Amino acid sequence: MIKHLFKEISRRPLGVVCLTILGILYICTIFSQFLAPYLPTDQDLNNAYHPPTRILMVDWRPHVQVYEQVDPSAARYEPVEGATVPVSFFASGAEYRLWGVIPADIRLFQVEETHRLYLLGSDGTGRDVFSRLLYGAQVSLSIGFIGICITMTLGFIVGGVAGYFGGRVDFAAMRMVEFIIAVPSLYLLIALRGALAEYFEPEQMYLVIVIILSLIGWAGAARIIRGMALSLRQRHFVLAAEVMGQSSFKILFKHFLPNLASYLLVAATLSIPAYILAEAALSFLGLGIQEPGTSWGLMLQQAQELKVFTLNLWWLLLPGAAIFVTVITFNVLGDVLRDIVDPRQQMVKR
Amino acid sequence: MYAVLPVLEKFLLENIYKLAALPKLALITCLLLILFACKGEIPPLERKDHPLPQDAEVSESEPGLYGGILVTAESQQPRTFNPLVAEDAYSSQAIGRFLNGLTSYHPLKEEVVPELARSWEISSDHKSITMHLRRGVLWSDGEPFTAADVIFTFKALFDERYPNRYQGQYIIAGKPIGFEKLDRHTVRFTTARPYSPFLYVIGFIGILPRHKLVDAYEQGTLLQEWSVRTAMHESGELVGTGPFSVHSFRPGQRIIFEPNPHYWRVDSRGQRLPYVDYLITRFVQDRNTATVLFASGQIDAADIAPGDVVGVSRNAPLHGFTVHHRGPATGIRFLWFNQKPGVNEDGRPYVEPHKLEWFTNKYFRQAILHGFNREGLIQSVYFGRAELLHSIISPANQRWHNPEVPKYPYDPRRAIELLEEQGFEFREGGQLYDKHGNPVIFDVYASEGDDITPQIMSTFRENMRDLGIRVRVRYLDFGTLVARISRHFEYEAAMMGFTGGADPSGGRAIYLSSGRLHLWNPEQEEPQTEWEANVDELVYASEEIFDLEERVDYVHRMQEIFSEQLPLLYLLTPHAYAGLKDKWRNVRIPAMGSVIWNIDELYLDREH
């Protein structure tokens, strides 16, 4: 089925564009430690709100323009005429562990330590926005995946079981689903997060948030899957399998899952953006990922201040652009997928 | 539903090709609306000519002209208009517009000045204060103000049925202050022991109109009176002696005050104050939005954050305002270590013993502060618009602040020196270990929800890493943080701030070893250390001294002890900036308190 999908997508230009964009984003995310010249926590208090540094070609080698601060009260920097620092590629620097295991110290590009290379400028404590954007992508781009894995699994199990067994099981499951849908999610989120916050470090808050979000989100999926399962239940191959004495468990996974797979895939693609946006909204309320962790939502929250608009610190809004591009890509891809697996558009459940 | 559909169909059939014009239509409607909503003008207020009270106070400021509307913004709305219920600054501020105390604090003179009490005498043993009330003062509904109102207010305040935050402040040496009416315009207060902040604290409570509230008082429903509901539906019930009365209140939007026609202050030409026709306070929750409102000329006064000064100032010529530099802010912000000995209910120590040993060592605390690059934070996060804090009283409070206390500038070498002197040593990987071989690691709790805190904490974490100390920062919501530090005492270090008042007596709960907010080791039965005992003595002694110079000296000595012992590691104090439109005259901006503290004296310059 996957092969078929790829073939179908590759026949649609929009699909190809989306897949390419997402591919680039995810590869950057996976290799962020290698691509980012700095750690997301590396500060330089003398270079706060530094504008993006200019890259010049000197002797056919890229060099970084050197700046000096002329007015700290307005974060104004002026380029120093003629002063540049060469960029070194694949040089070794501070150590890190790739994916948390492989020790490494080589980075794609960096400059000597006394100077700083800010591709996209720096934030209030002189941290490199480009590096933080890359590290932040790890959170923002994975939060949706982990989220849908949990919601789809829970939704499939509860919805499938309810639809397959029907009767009391169905009744109980649907009341539970109703209950979860009825509880306003924001209250649940704030209360749960408040209760859990003290037991977790800021870096771990990420997991807490995904889990809370998906615990709220599975109910909707379960309801739809249950509806589909109800109709599958009447199909001949399911009845045949039952007559042949296959166990319910086997029927669920052997017959229901493949038949629901295309729905699950489309629904998953279309709900990833919801997670990314939810993370951004939570961070905006100060309830999301916390410092010194980084995510696009947190960075956007830190950049939504008035001074960004008045002091021309526009580059701080880039995480917003990153969220925008990712969400739009997922939405378009989701629609392309839906066109493929469901040309009659019966799942316009959005 | 289907009755409507045929009509809809017909309409659609006839207008199929006009559908594309719909967005255009919407746009035109919008434009029309904008034209429609051209600014309605507020008509000038018609003032009634009531006779001036016998003891009217004549303002020292330059006389002005009536008229004008002053618009301000607050981030929160008042929760109540009943001073016995009010807990938060926003309610107190709104109440202060229409109620007066007996005395008040003059932020420029930095001393207590008369308000409803015209003058006072202090007996030779300093234990009884006789207050002479202003004669001829009327409540805003025209009833006379007398000693009976004062007595009523204090009776209500100490009534068992009506718990309120002021009670504790008027219990001196374990006894409530005594109050009695001597005649229609004289009241005598007595205290169990001499108490020099008395004149300052007695002004806190707004005097209530007996004739309005006595029935509720008798029935036991005094706390239900004067809620937001009263302000919304019957604002005339909110009777006071202050410069303003409540004109109208819209929850979540704004409160409008109009001048009190019976106010007791006049200018040198005999015109009754205040000059402004209306004082409007908008409730703007988001700080950014409030600043935008000011920068676009929609409100007259606003506090400007250090980072916004440059951007906002660019609009100054356009909208005719000035951003005034007020110097350091009044609050203090600090980080501290839990020094509470002992165990909790489950028998677990509040702080692990080896950590308690570090935390109770003043050289450890000094080293930490030396290792913290606060100067860098000022340079970066605050755009250079802040200064280091060295004392428990902010430099904004010029009268009481002691500039000559021990200071701990950023000096990592000194920090390492201090740590090594105390037996700490560095091992492989640059990690710091104490003399028993424990790695130095601690957790800091901070409250989330303000944008500066994470930047401060992230810098602290990085700086400590350079010292070989691993710091884990955990952000809690404010309630959780307070519960941890004031009820469960299960934490290692935390960061917080206090707003700070004018008189040091407001900080008792922090300074005294028995205090509720003696954060590092609160509510001690007996002072645990010698220096804490010294502080206690100084605080108690200073409160019995009526000579100001001498009292200042005591408070200075107290600050020296705190800065030497460093139970609180002071961080920094941002500079305060206030934006104000240039069209207002008589503006005098104090170092502390509200920018428009003399709102009754402000008047509009006609040339603007």
Next chain:
Amino acid sequence: MLAFIIRRILSAVPLLFGISVLVFILMAVAPGDFLDVARSQEDIPAEYIERMEQEFALGEPWHTRYFIWVGNVVQGNLGESWIYRVPVTELLWQRIPATLVLSALSILFALCLAIPLGVLAAIYKDSIFDRISSMFAYAALSIPEFFLALLAVMFAAQTGLFPTGGLSSVEHEFMSFWGRMADYAHHLVLPTIVLGMGSVASYMRIMRANFLDYVRSDFVTTARAKGVPEGRIMFLHVLRNAINPLVSGSGFILATLLSGSILVENVMNYPGLGQLIFEALMRQDEFVVVAAVLMGCVMLMLGNLIADLLLAWSDPRIRLEKN
């Protein structure tokens, strides 16, 4: 029909009880309580805090407070807000009209824009117009709502065309009746657009998809074969059927009417329920939170009920009793 409605309402009662219990448990689990703000102020005496603890029964376990609350509810009293010392119902009523107006307007705005756009996109499928409108829809779905609100505030401040947030201007109290209405309308433009933008996109997509669905259906082919004019087919038969899901969906919309948007209300300083509830939540003003949550649930259930009724009414194939 009546039996169905009664059964649905009865089945909602245990759900509401369950939710109220859950809210109380969550409030108890969440660390800290209402008095923490008072506790952190240096000049509020300890005795006062103790008195308040007793008065609000904050030292007690949650079920004690729950039973106090249930006792009140049985008497038709939802309790008093601790922050404002005003009955909860009154506090909510202060904010309901503002939220209701904004939600209704933004839904109306969304429908008015989405239906024609969706229809046009479907009729001129794959044209430039279709492409542009679908790009617009994707963009509208992809901008975080709060960010849009922020941009709107900036836009208003820069151009001065619209007020920077709020529901009425400071001169409001002194205006004539029509002046006031115009003032409200002027203030509502930006929040309506910000809040409606996301729905415009999703309604538009639904509309377009439904429309296309019916264009391909048999009865259209039949009509065409019979020589019915194209415009008549599109707008009499197709549109009517395609609009149906939106009509029956309007019951669900009811559920969202009173939910208020915390994010947009905070940024645009709109005096609606969202602001009030968020404050209550953060301060743990328990009775307000419970009342707000329950109100949301009741609206949701009513909305679902009405949606089912509308669906049954518009589509005779669906029978309620079997549901």
